[in-house]
Amino acid sequence: MSREEAVKLLKEHVKTEQLYRHSLAVEAGMRAYAKHFGEDEEAWGLLGLLHDIDFEKYPEVHPAKxxxxxxxxxxxxxxxxxxxxxGLNAEAMRTDQKRKALSAVDQMSSFIIAVARMRPEYFDGLKAKSVKKKMKDKAFAKAVDRDDLEATREALGVEFADHIDILVQGLVEQEEKLKEEGFSLLG
Ligand SMILES: [Fe+2]
Ligand SMILES: [Fe+2]
Structure with missing residues (x-):
């Protein structure tokens, strides 16, 4: 399936802009990791793009649908x-780098966007240190489970600073592409 077809399929099931943005963020993170590991950027990107396709309609059982x-x-x-x-408690299914990356990228991509939104220069010059600081700030993005962010990153086997650099790079590239379409990850 082409990316264009995947976006069309996603939009049939995802109507909220927030979830669409999140899907684009995870796509960006997955593409960045595919590049990092020398894997298939298209295939990994599609996985990120479509990972929450059933969330809007079936939040209770997601991703089972x-x-x-x-x-x-x-x-x-x-x-x-x-x-x-x-999915929750699906660690045993994370048997390869692509699956481990998906879990490590999922919430962290959106967390980085939340951090970027607080900065006047957005992604520009955004370093791991700023992300770490916000992770320690319990009032910030409260719903995001910090232990899960760290456990999924450790399972992927990537140092914190590298993880953030790889993801920021991917998000910046995605943001540049989206700008041409008059869209933004930053909302
Ligand atoms: Fe999900
Ligand atoms: Fe997600």
Whole structure:
């Protein structure tokens, strides 16, 4: 499936701009990690783009309904299992780097965007130190589980500073592409 087709499919099931933005952020993070590991940027990007496809309609059981939405669209079992592997208590399914990356990228991409939003220069010059500081600030982005951010990063085997640098780079590239379409990750 092309990216264009995947965006079309996503938009059939995701109507809120917030979730669409999050999907684009995770796509960016996955593409950045595919590049980092020398893997398939298109395939990893699609995984990020579509990982929350069932969330809006089925928040209670997410991502369990994703197979129903993705199977008929022609995605193979490995792709579907990779999406299922980012669910709660699905650590045992995170058997390869692509799956580990998806869980490590998921909440952290949006957390970085939340940090960037607080800065006048947005992503420009955004370093791991600023992200760390916000992670320690319990009042900031309260819903984000810091232990999960760290556990998923450690499972991927990447140092904190590298993790942030890789993701910021991916987000900056995504933001540049989106700007041409008159859209922004920053809202
Ligand atoms: Fe999710
Ligand atoms: Fe997500």
């Amino acid at each position: 994703a197979p129903e939405l993705l199977g008929p669209a022609g995605f193979d079992q490995d792709f579907i299992d990779a999406i299922l592997s980012h």
